[in-house]
Amino acid sequence: VICSFAYNSFLMPNELLVGGISGISLMLDYFLNFPVYWAIILLNVIPFILGFIYLDKKKMLYTIGCVLLSAFFIPLLAPYFPKIEVDMFLSSVFGGLINGIGCGMILKCGCTGGGTDILGTIAKNKFNISIGTFSLMFNALLIIVFLMFKPVSYVLYSAISMFIGS
Numbered sequence: 001v002i003c004s005f006a007y008n009s010f011l012m013p014n015e016l017l018v019g020g021i022s023g024i025s026l027m028l029d030y031f032l033n034f035p036v037y038w039a040i041i042l043l044n045v046i047p048f049i050l051g052f053i054y055l056d057k058k059k060m061l062y063t064i065g066c067v068l069l070s071a072f073f074i075p076l077l078a079p080y081f082p083k084i085e086v087d088m089f090l091s092s093v094f095g096g097l098i099n100g101i102g103c104g105m106i107l108k109c110g111c112t113g114g115g116t117d118i119l120g121t122i123a124k125n126k127f128n129i130s131i132g133t134f135s136l137m138f139n140a141l142l143i144i145v146f147l148m149f150k151p152v153s154y155v156l157y158s159a160i161s162m163f164i165g166s
Helices: 001-013 020-032 035-045 047-056 057-080 088-108 115-127 131-149 151-164
Strands: none
Touching: 001 020, 001 057, 001 088, 020 035, 020 115, 020 131, 035 047, 035 057, 035 115, 047 057, 047 115, 057 088, 057 115, 088 151, 115 131
């Protein structure tokens, strides 16, 4: 619910990104009009499969539940959250902060946000790449791709949102 508020009120009205699979999902929504919630679910299928192969099955079941709930809360709660179209800096700060709080609560419950959390954990276990390094590389690539389609200001504000949310 908290992440949905960040998406609906701050991030999506201003076309800002978050990190990971959700960031790719937002780009698909912005550029191809593909619903962000479906993109989150579809883009998490491969990480879910890999997670079941390489990680704890119980944690993966909780993660799938969290990802599905988070994804479907975005459209379900959209009519109830105001679209706050303020200064882009404030949107990036508060969107990132609120999304980070929601993601932190998911992690506190012993789940993950899916996607890059799963892939990063696998990379750590298999290749001794830290989760932070994996996430940083993934998000840097995401920012580079976003830069191809959006003005630099959107990209920089999205980077702020990602930094604060992490």
